[in-house]
Amino acid sequence: MKQELIEMLCQKSFKYSGKPIYKLVSGTMSCFYVNCKPTTLSARGMYLAGHLVFEAIKDQNVTGVGGLTFGADPIAVATAFASELKEHPINAFSIRKTQKDHGIVKWIEGDIKPGERVAIIDDVATTGGSTIKAVERARMEGLDVVKVVILVDRQEGGLENIRKHVKNVTAIVSRDDLVKQAKKL
Numbered sequence: 001m002k003q004e005l006i007e008m009l010c011q012k013s014f015k016y017s018g019k020p021i022y023k024l025v026s027g028t029m030s031c032f033y034v035n036c037k038p039t040t041l042s043a044r045g046m047y048l049a050g051h052l053v054f055e056a057i058k059d060q061n062v063t064g065v066g067g068l069t070f071g072a073d074p075i076a077v078a079t080a081f082a083s084e085l086k087e088h089p090i091n092a093f094s095i096r097k098t099q100k101d102h103g104i105v106k107w108i109e110g111d112i113k114p115g116e117r118v119a120i121i122d123d124v125a126t127t128g129g130s131t132i133k134a135v136e137r138a139r140m141e142g143l144d145v146v147k148v149v150i151l152v153d154r155q156e157g158g159l160e161n162i163r164k165h166v167k168n169v170t171a172i173v174s175r176d177d178l179v180k181q182a183k184k185l
Contacts, residue, residue, distance in 0.1 A: 005039075005048040006173055009152065010181045012038040012045070026127060032175060034152050036123035040074040050078025052172050053149050057119040058088055060147045060168070064118040066093035066110060068134040071123035075151060079121070093118070095134050107137045114142025125150040125158030125171070135165050152178070 013036050015022065020029035039045035053075055057065060065083075066076040073094050080092035093110025112118065120138060122131040135145050148162050153171035162169045 001048050001052055002172065005045070005052060006177050006181045008039050008042075008045050008048065009034070009036070009173060010178055010185060012042065013152075014178045014182060016179065016182055024126060026129070030154075032154060032178075034124050034154065034175075034178070036071065036151055037074070040078070040123060040151070046074055046078040047082075049075050049151060049172075050080075050082035053079040053119075053121060053151070054082040054086065054088075054090070056149045056170055056172065057090065057147055058083070058086070060119060061117055062090055062119045062146060063116045064091045064093050064110065064112040064143070065121055066108070066112075066118065066134075066138075067095060067121045068130050068137075069094045069097060071130070072121045072134070075121050075123060090119075095137050106141065108141045108143075112143065115144065117144045117146050119147040119149060120145055120166070121149045122151070124152045124154060125162065126154045126156050128158035128161035131158070131162050132165055135162070 015033040017031050020031050022030045022033035065079045076092035083090040091111045093112045120134050138145050148166045148169040150171040153174045155175045159169050
């Protein structure tokens with residue numbers, strides 16, 4: 001499954017240039033660009049990502065999986081769906097970028113309650129900033145964050161930064177995996 005996901009990411013989501021022509025969220029320029037959404041929103045990509053993330057969290061005794069909207073949302077839903085297929089249900093949740101200002105004011109949407117053990121996920125990590133924000137907001141809502149899973153690690157220090165907040169951090173695919181596959185094509 002992982003190899004198929006790498007191939008799909010290379011086809012749909014990964015761009016590479018010999019010069020830094022891609023502007024990142026941080027404002028820096030890069031030779032690499034990864035937009036996981038064309039992969040994670042495709043039926044097969046959702047299937048692969050959901051099963052691989054489920055495998056990464058199934059032994060963590062978590063009841064929820066989610067992250068900052070919108071990058072984490074399709075992966076969280078796919079993981080929850082895969083977990084039910086495996087008869088090991090883990091609910092999906094979504095963390096808002098801005099706090100809801102009407103109704104019940106909260107950061108998180110989903111069937112999740114304070115005190116529950118959860119895994120935070122993200123589609124891509126560069127510096128880890130958005131993932132760390134998700135961890136902090138989950139903790140503000142009383143969740144016990146025990147694991148972080150990144151779909152694609154750009155290998156630019158993000159995982160190391162996230163580990164300052166959550167010790168158990170893994171990535172499914174690395175930038176090196178994508179570059180290696182792209183060179184084969």
